Amino acid sequence: MVIFVVSFFTYLLLSGGWTVQEVTLAFLVSAIVAAVFSGWSKTNFWSTKGLDLRRWWLFLRYLCGPFAMALAQANWDVARRVITGDINPGIVKFNPRLKTDLGRTLLANSITLTPGTLTVDVDENGTFYVHALNLTTLTPSEAEICGTFGQWVRRITE
Numbered sequence: 001m002v003i004f005v006v007s008f009f010t011y012l013l014l015s016g017g018w019t020v021q022e023v024t025l026a027f028l029v030s031a032i033v034a035a036v037f038s039g040w041s042k043t044n045f046w047s048t049k050g051l052d053l054r055r056w057w058l059f060l061r062y063l064c065g066p067f068a069m070a071l072a073q074a075n076w077d078v079a080r081r082v083i084t085g086d087i088n089p090g091i092v093k094f095n096p097r098l099k100t101d102l103g104r105t106l107l108a109n110s111i112t113l114t115p116g117t118l119t120v121d122v123d124e125n126g127t128f129y130v131h132a133l134n135l136t137t138l139t140p141s142e143a144e145i146c147g148t149f150g151q152w153v154r155r156i157t158e
Helices: 002-015 021-041 054-085 101-113 142-146 150-158
Strands: 090-094 117-122 126-133
Touching: 002 021, 054 150, 090 142, 101 117, 101 126, 101 142, 101 150, 126 142, 142 150
Parallel strands: none
Antiparallel strands: 090 126, 117 126
């Protein structure tokens, strides 16, 4: 359903016309696009989960709050570590217990976009392998690697 809605409005915005012919053509093209790409989703084809305004509000709060703060702090921390040479790199493994592919993707991208960390792999079980610029212990917790990102992603996607 989300693919259809996004395709429909994208077509109308790009075509510049709101005539009966344009709306009809947008409907037909969007239906075809939604049918073709419905196999990409493991969830129900007509699911409206992506249209939930509460989830979008949580996502915007996450981007402007915890993610923006972590991004700023990580930039300063990486700059300091580059100048001082105080690094202890390594790859760690943890499972944030995320149930959806969207949640795993959102968390992996959040980790990778934060300076000093890089998501190397996410396996079938949802286990993350993350390279960190500075490891203080051999088995750091999820909170030490990605802060509150995992909690926010669970709230947004589940």
